[in-house]
Amino acid sequence: MPSSFMSEHSTEFILVQDLIKILQTKFRTITPLYYWASREGGTNSKNCFIQKAIQVLAFYPRRPKIDYPGCGSVEVKINELLSHRKQYFESKGISVIAGVPLADQLDDIHFGTSCLWFEISPDEIDRVFTIDLSTGSLSGDAPRTLDKEGILKIINRYSQPMPWSSVISILKEMGTRRENRYTPWNRMSGDLYKPVYLVLSLD
Numbered sequence: 001m002p003s004s005f006m007s008e009h010s011t012e013f014i015l016v017q018d019l020i021k022i023l024q025t026k027f028r029t030i031t032p033l034y035y036w037a038s039r040e041g042g043t044n045s046k047n048c049f050i051q052k053a054i055q056v057l058a059f060y061p062r063r064p065k066i067d068y069p070g071c072g073s074v075e076v077k078i079n080e081l082l083s084h085r086k087q088y089f090e091s092k093g094i095s096v097i098a099g100v101p102l103a104d105q106l107d108d109i110h111f112g113t114s115c116l117w118f119e120i121s122p123d124e125i126d127r128v129f130t131i132d133l134s135t136g137s138l139s140g141d142a143p144r145t146l147d148k149e150g151i152l153k154i155i156n157r158y159s160q161p162m163p164w165s166s167v168i169s170i171l172k173e174m175g176t177r178r179e180n181r182y183t184p185w186n187r188m189s190g191d192l193y194k195p196v197y198l199v200l201s202l203d
Contacts, residue, residue, distance in 0.1 A: 002065035002075040005106060011061040012196050014101045018115040019059060022148045023200065031199040037175060041168045048164055052203050055159035056167055058089055058195040060120070062100040064131075069105035072134060076100050078120060078127040078143065081193055085174075086120045092170045093160030096120060096195070097146060102133055117146040119154070159200070167199075 016032050023030050033040050060082055064074035078098065086096040099117045103109050121127060121143060129140035138145070146154070 002067055004063040004065045005069065006063060006109065008061050008063055010109070011063050011101060014109060014111070014113050015059065015061050015099045015115055016196060017111050018113075019099065019117070019151075019198065022151055023057075023198065025148070026152060027200045027202060029199075029201045029203065033197045033199060034194070035171055035197055037172060041171060046165065046168065049199065049201070050164075052164075052201050053161040054164060054167070055155060055161055055200045056094045057155055057159055057198045057200060058085075058094055058096045059117075059198070060085075060096070060098040060193060060195045062098055064100055064103060066104045069107075071104050073130055073132050074100070074102070074104055075128060075130050079193065080124050080126050082120050083122055083124040085193065085195070087122060088174060089170075090158045093158065093162055094167075094170065094197075095154045095158035097151060097154060098143075100131075102131065102136075104133060117151060118143040119146060155200070164199075171197075 012034075020030050020032070035041065039045070062076050062078065064076065066074055082098065089096045097117055098120050099115050101109060102114045102116055116131060127141040127143065129138055129142040131138055
């Protein structure tokens with residue numbers, strides 16, 4: 001059974017730099033955030049991004065799972081809960097995507113590692129698919145993949161310009177939603193699926 005060789009935080013480091021390279025072709029400033037209500041949503045941050053029409057993109061890192069290092073393929077799982085998150089965020093004007101680094105061992109994880117970006121299906125089921133690293137082909141319950149233009153289209157469609165105070169309110173509401181107590185682990189240790197947020201501005 002395939003298992004992971006890296007944490008979601010390590011995955012985030014690789015995905016952030018890849019996504020920023022894509023978004024820099026359109027947006028002047030891109031601020032990546034790992035949101036905490038008492039930090040990015042706290043008193044010292046509430047009055048930030050003043051007089052800026054910002055847009056927000058949330059992305060969920062997916063860990064590549066392997067049979068053994070150098071096996072040539074990775075398995076990726078998209079959990080049902082992420083479909084709920086996608087629906088909530090898009091209804092509030094925040095776009096959502098997911099990504100995975102294309103590597104089957106730590107030796108191949110660096111800031112030049114290729115990444116695959118894809119949509120999260122709204123059909124509320126777990127999905128598992130496999131990526132052949134030599135051909136790039138997908139098998140199994142594969143999602144719709146996204147290139148640069150696809151990512152920008154999703155942002156244009158779902159990311160509504162809003163003040164930072166509205167973003168804080170949306171993320172605060174997310175933290176109180178019942179689905180965040182989806183598992184006993186969540187109740188003990190907090191949300192298992194926190195996205196990375198990119199605050200985008202043309203200014």
